[in-house]
Amino acid sequence: MTSDQTAPLEEHRFPCPQCGSDYRFEPEAGLMICDYCGNSEQIAEAGPWDGALRELDFRAAVADLLPLQEMEEKRVSQCPNCGARVEFDAAVHAKECPFCATPVVTDTGTDRHIKPKGVLPFALDEPTAHKAMNAWLGSLWFAPNGLQEYARNGRKMTGIYVPYWTYDADTRTAYAGERGTVYYETRRVMRDGKMVTQRVQKVRWRPVSGKVARFFDDVLVLASTSLPKRYTDALEPWDLSALEPYRPEFLAGFRAEAYRVDLDEGFVEARAVMDRQIHRDVKFDIGGDRQRVHRIDTDVKDVTFKHVLLPVWLAAYKYRGKSYRFVVNGRTGRVQGERPWSVWKITFAVILGLIVAAGVGYVVAMTQ
Secondary structure (H helix, E strand, O other): OOOOOOOOEOOOOOEOOOOOOEEEEEOOOOEEEEOOOOOEEEOOOOOOOOOOOOOEEHHHHHOOOOOHHHEEEEEEEEOOOOOOEEEOOOOOOOOEOOOOOOEOOOOOEEEEEEOOOEEOOOOOOHHHHHHHHHHHHHOOOOOOHHHHHHHHHOOOOEEEEEEEEEEEEEEEEEEEEEEEEEEEEEEEEEEOOEEEEEEEEEEEEEEEEEEEEEEEEEEEEEOOOOOOHHHHHHOOOOOHHHOEEOOHHHHOOOEEEOOOOOHHHHHHHHHHHHHHHHHHHHHHHHOOOEEEEEEEEEEEEEEEEEEEEEEEEEEEEEEOOEEEEEEEEOOOOOEEEOOOOOHHHHHHHHHHHHHHHHHHHHHHHHHO
């Protein structure tokens, strides 16, 4: 089935059977919980699963030939400032962008994209993530006290499922290079008017060629541009072995970002990761004490992919006209974000340092 057919608009609600309010997924308990009446339920089993998420064919997806059941259409809200596209249903209306705290109008546009295959459910609840963020901010000596206090007492963090691609590929590489063997020559040289023995290091090079092979499994590439990549990279590692088959129940009470990095664009980054590993494999295969690599020819076959969602707690604060963003790994509690600086604290530290240095200098001068 080709993609010229329209995928159905997907919306999910999970009403509580006791009171009719919406359930949300509670990370710590791993249950669907109703905040209104306190009722809870287990997430229904999705059926038999062998522990492996099914991969999709990369070439078919790039050619827009994926089956209709692999596509979905969701309502999205796009931020006019950072461009983030966040999915929402008809009952959700965000007043601020969760990525940059910019006021947004919730335009109910739609976004058609490849369905997620897997989801890594949140394991930490909001209070735990907020505590981790506050501890991280508290460890920054030169952060403004006002921002620390604002973040400590500010609104709750937002749970966002961030989109990623994973790529698998089978590679075969032929290479040519040189293997270097270190040896030493002894020479007699004149030094300070005396003849001394000196060992001189030399390298003997000889040409080599060969082949290496590697299967790449789940090369992870961020499919979002809403957050600086250095922040999300610093949240790694992710326990991808704990990925669950995608079920909308895991998203109940959370937000999900639509991917903005296309599949083929993401593969360019994945290929760069693969090439770096292949280069290391080639140098290892050349062996010896030193290696020179002159040529690498890699054949890449059987490329497959998955669209997966990974859990991030996000806080975006406007403080004195500037946006500050902090992200917390929803599984491990690892924190990253903009490092704020207090001009007053830095100035005070410099002045204090000068006073201490002057005092030490005075004491030294008096003792001489």
